[in-house]
Amino acid sequence: MAKPIALECRGITKTFGRVVANKNCDLEVYHGEILAILGENGSGKTTLMNMVAGIYFPDEGRIFINGEEVTIASPKDAFAYKIGMIHQHFKLVDLFSATENIILGLEEQKKYNLKVAEEKVDEICHKYGFEIDPRKKIYNMSVSEKQTVEIIKVLYRGADILILDEPTAVLTPQETQKLFAVLRRMRDDGKCIIIITHKLHEVLSLSGRVTVLRKGEYIGTVNTAETTESQLTEMMVGKKITLNIDRAEPQNVTDRLEVQHISSVDALGNTVLDDISFTARSGEILGIAGIAGSGQREMLEAIAGLHHLTGGDIYYHNPKTGQIDDLRNKTPIQIRDLGVRLSFVPEDRLGMGLVGNMDIVDNMMLRSYRKGRGMFLHRREPKDLAEHIIHDLQVVTPGASTPVRHLSGGNVQKVLVGREIAASPTVLMAAYPVRGLDVNASYTIYNLLNQQKERGTAVIFVGEDLDVLLELCDRIMVINGGRIAGIVDGRTARKDEIGLLMTKSQEKEDALHGEN
Amino acid sequence: MAKTEKTLAPLVHIVKRDPGSVTWKYRLLVRAIAVLAALLLSGILITLLTKKNPLAVYGSMVSGVFGSPRRIWNMLQGVAMLLCVSLAVTPAFKMKFWNIGAEGQVLISGLACVATMMFLGSALPTGLLILVMVAVSILAGTIWAVLPAIFKAYWNTNETLFTLMMNYVATQLVDYFLKVFVKDGSGVLTPMPQFGLPVIGNQAYLLNVLIVAVVTVLAYIYLKYSKQGYEISVVGESENTARYIGINVKKVIIRTMLLSGAICGLAGLLLVGGTNHTISTTTAGGRGFTAIMVSWLGKFDPLYMVLTSFLLVFLDQGAQQVSTDFRISSSISDIVIGIILLFIIGCEFFLQYRVVTRKNRKENV
Incomplete structure (x- = not known):
């Protein structure tokens, strides 16, 4: 291929204290x-x-842009070399408009002119097919x-090399497809696009080549067309593993927790939960799917006695x-x-489920110290419980x-889940229990949930990865804007069907109900 | 490839240390170096500013604290009183309730104590009088502390402003009391040692020191081994976690401030009933604020706080001696205290971070 090389990294090493984050990493990307970049968390x-992108400075190694060696000591330097990064956590000012955020921090000699800027934003949207006001x-x-605003922000600054950090983590399947279409258009326009991910199917459907990292080390680069899911997994994890979740048929199913018409409002009086009804049964995993912030957290907290209900x-x-x-x-x-x-693994592990500054023993006591x-x-x-969990769940500490x-994210989660399971619950609620965990730790957690199901616990699992929800759960409840959009069978439901339930607007749903 | 090393690292950068890699020997070394460096810098300043021999100045500092049995007793009393107030604020601080009103809490309980001595001193038998003094002092301290706590718990008011303002109220009340009840109009209340707490072992300060020693041990056990102490830590670290495990956060805030105020009340009792036998607006002597520093420097651990309150009392008392011995302005002593504290607090940075220079970096490579 005669495409020119855009970015090249050679022998990059970076350490934080004792932790080696990158060791001798190589990378090259072409224009167009x-x-x-594939790898597990961490x-x-x-x-x-x-x-x-100039956020950290490497301990060792060299970076070349268009064949020339450069020093990138700050994000400003990165912009000068036309590198733009879209971070996982957005850095936007809530009270500003899209355009105001986009031009924020630009040092232009000309007078501040919002109109011109808006026209330029419109132009970029038009060129690549973004839809934004x-x-x-x-x-x-x-x-x-x-x-979208974040992406336009870097394009506005003239970026030729775009880095997207886990861009699909927060998107529904439909939104992901839209994003991918835009990215392909940018690629065809000659831009160089780097997408950081740990989702294999995205890699396969979008990228031209894949660079795999494992534990900070460069493992290799392969052409997407010539690789398979299992080869990539092996490169990523370091050994052959079968990524299957055993889904046993539910045994002795009885109603355990019956939620009827619960509703609630937040401090400002906005509806958070709107007439939610469902039943969690023993020996079954009930999955909860939905866009983040659709009321999942409040629903679990209401059951746990932490969120005030106005009805139901x-x-x-x-x-x-x-x-x-x-x-x-x-x-x-x-x-x-x-x-x-009732056991509850909350979404916010160190802010709610555990106390970060306390040791494992004192965290074990959180639930039981009154005894x-x-x-x-x-x-x-x-x-004893701490020692037991460290041994059984192989907590690295x-x-x-x-x-x-x-502790690392995975080990923190093992401590939390271990403690909650140790109480031999009849109801186990887990909110995003594998968020930020590597493949091995994730499957440990899935196994633990399955074990709980088999011993007759009613498990409620709030997840974000639809593939996992479909593999793990017996039933999946989709929640949308604080309402139930539907409850589907985990064995027969399709991904796009769930995606649609997650996003479809309330009006349409009301119309549907009307027809019924 | 490129012939010259064009990539230049930043001149220095800061790297966080792995908390497990810092040994106690290293900690001790860094702190010792910090103290030495502080003494050296202060010495140079003293020589430049006053033309005195710094070693003689430091000698006078030490002798000001350890020079005679009386000075040692003064030091012990100073440590005991400062430590007592620090122990009072510590449970609140562990809960992240920023009680900066210890000054007022101490003062108001001193006022309650002195009023009891004045009006009931001759009316009650000694034993009963002491019981009443203890009760009213502690009650006054708890009232002063629990008011901001109640407002914080129920209406989420800012406890820092609230406790701070309670200080002024206490000061003004003492001022008012002295204006009204000191008949000669001088505003100075004659001490009433006849109604004071008993003196044991012929040492005026021994009782105070013993009581504070006991309170220190109790506070250590309470914070580390009791269920309530555990609840304080959880509430302080994360209110969400506290709610999650069913702790009644309001109750813990109020209970802890009751305790905090009670210990301040004890400090007021010991200062007025056990030491001064009178009151003025400066009876608390800024201890309510110095205590904040003692508590933080001691990392909220009562045993470490014994050391930090000793350090502060040593510097203060030593500096006074220096002023007397050399007839130099007390500002010089303040400068020296400032430098020493700055170094001691500043050296924590080197325990948590490592500074890597460009040159150093290449050697590592």
């Missing part, structure tokens, strides 16, 4: 090409790209629109006594005192007295 993909405020935008009921069918208790607006302590063995007589703590049992914030 989409390169995927494999150093983002760090490597952050060095190209330049005058729309950020706080009115969906995640996908915000991402939550009935718990106690398997021991046969009694039915209403948990609505009870405190976590009242719920526990009713004999409800035992007297005013003093009993650390014996929590210590210097010891049980290490503060959990020093």
